[in-house]
Amino acid sequence: MASNLLHILPPQRLLRPLAVPERLLLGPGPSNVPPRILAASSRQLLGHMHPEVLQVMDDIKVGIQYAFQTQNKLTLAISGTGHCAMEAAFLNLVEHGDTVLVAVNGIWGQRAADIARRLGASVHELLKPPGEYFTPWDIEEGLIQHKPSVLFITHGESSTGVLQPLEGLGKLCHRHGCLLLVDAVASLGGAPIFMDQQEIDILYSGSQKVLNAPPGSAPISFSEQAREKILRRKTNPPSFYLDMRWLANYWGCDGEARRYHHTAPISSFFSLREGLAMLAELVSGSRQAKARLPTITTVRVPEGYDWKEITAFLMDNHAIEISGGLGPSLGKVLRIGLMGCNSTSRNVDRVLHALRDALRCCRRSRL
Numbered sequence: 001m002a003s004n005l006l007h008i009l010p011p012q013r014l015l016r017p018l019a020v021p022e023r024l025l026l027g028p029g030p031s032n033v034p035p036r037i038l039a040a041s042s043r044q045l046l047g048h049m050h051p052e053v054l055q056v057m058d059d060i061k062v063g064i065q066y067a068f069q070t071q072n073k074l075t076l077a078i079s080g081t082g083h084c085a086m087e088a089a090f091l092n093l094v095e096h097g098d099t100v101l102v103a104v105n106g107i108w109g110q111r112a113a114d115i116a117r118r119l120g121a122s123v124h125e126l127l128k129p130p131g132e133y134f135t136p137w138d139i140e141e142g143l144i145q146h147k148p149s150v151l152f153i154t155h156g157e158s159s160t161g162v163l164q165p166l167e168g169l170g171k172l173c174h175r176h177g178c179l180l181l182v183d184a185v186a187s188l189g190g191a192p193i194f195m196d197q198q199e200i201d202i203l204y205s206g207s208q209k210v211l212n213a214p215p216g217s218a219p220i221s222f223s224e225q226a227r228e229k230i231l232r233r234k235t236n237p238p239s240f241y242l243d244m245r246w247l248a249n250y251w252g253c254d255g256e257a258r259r260y261h262h263t264a265p266i267s268s269f270f271s272l273r274e275g276l277a278m279l280a281e282l283v284s285g286s287r288q289a290k291a292r293l294p295t296i297t298t299v300r301v302p303e304g305y306d307w308k309e310i311t312a313f314l315m316d317n318h319a320i321e322i323s324g325g326l327g328p329s330l331g332k333v334l335r336i337g338l339m340g341c342n343s344t345s346r347n348v349d350r351v352l353h354a355l356r357d358a359l360r361c362c363r364r365s366r367l
């Protein structure tokens with residue numbers, strides 16, 4: 001470009017080197033990326049339709065089937081973050097005028113209801129105060145009253161730290177002619193989930209939490225019933241990018257020759273493959289009895305303290321990220337994430353030490 005034609009000058013800040021400090025990421029995600037996964041994402045690119053990349057996609061597929069405990073054919077990773085998988089689930093399943101029931105006990109139910117409404121669904125919300133979970137009786141009441149075709153529920157409510165028990169919900173939904181859609185972005189790999197045994201129809205997660213990969217790809221799987229509902233649609237899904245019929249072909253799930261749909265985020269897929277491989281190498285954990293989300297610990301903000309001062313103190317003085325509340329838990333809790341490689345007793349000691357320091361040093365607020 002002739003430089004005398006440039007009215008916008010090269011930005012000075014881009015002429016400085018990239019600055020990325022070392023930090024312990026103990027918020028609700030992303031979590032730190034271990035060297036093996038970082039190394040995978042910095043490998044040289046290949047073409048997105050090269051056989052080696054298709055092989056990596058096949059590895060990801062079986063990795064998700066293992067992580068989700070499912071044999072579903074329609075299993076793949078969305079090129080996008082958790083929200084993208086959430087939208088992919090809704091916009092493939094729901095048509096204008098369909099009835100959707102959303103279990104809302106934190107921000108993720110609120111967002112799911114918003115997404116379903118944008119698609120023209122008739123949305124009903126089952127409400128619980130933040131910190132509580134839904135019993136099968138709560139759910140059954142909603143199913144009887146509203147007769148939805150899809151029920152949305154969050155397994156790991158990262159805004160409140162609640163782990164939703166899923167036992168029996170799939171069966172219940174199926175008895176009432178409804179599909180069960182579960183958000184496991186914040187829980188997958190940290191809290192047990194059994195997609196086939198628990199009769200979950202659509203399950204999705206994210207790459208940047210327990211899987212310890214960078215954000216940008218989101219595992220998702222559809223049961224046979226959910227797949228059939230998609231194939232029976234009267235109208236096209238209102239997104240080309242997230243149309244599951246295209247994606248099923250691109251991921252080799254429909255038995256036909258793979259066609260170009262979009263350019264896969266290849267480096268994200270390399271790192272997701274390694275995150276899933278590391279999960280496959282772990283011995284699976286034991287069942288959690290209490291409704292407490294093991295991946296994100298919520299702690300009530302101590303009386304008289306300002307949560308923002310505490311999180312800022314940890315960041316500035318200890319290079320540790322923890323987070324405040326979100327949505328209905330805003331201002332009430334601190335959220336400490338221990339996910340994948342970050343889930344070590346050393347990190348627990350580090351964050352406890354830093355919190356003790358914060359309680360000593362942060363001035364009490366003007367309450």
Ligand code: PMP
Nearest residue numbers: 081082083108156158185186206
């Ligand atoms: N669902 C839950 C339970 C989450 O915790 C998050 C991320 N905090 C999301 C969905 C959205 O994921 P993303 O930020 O990757 O789009």
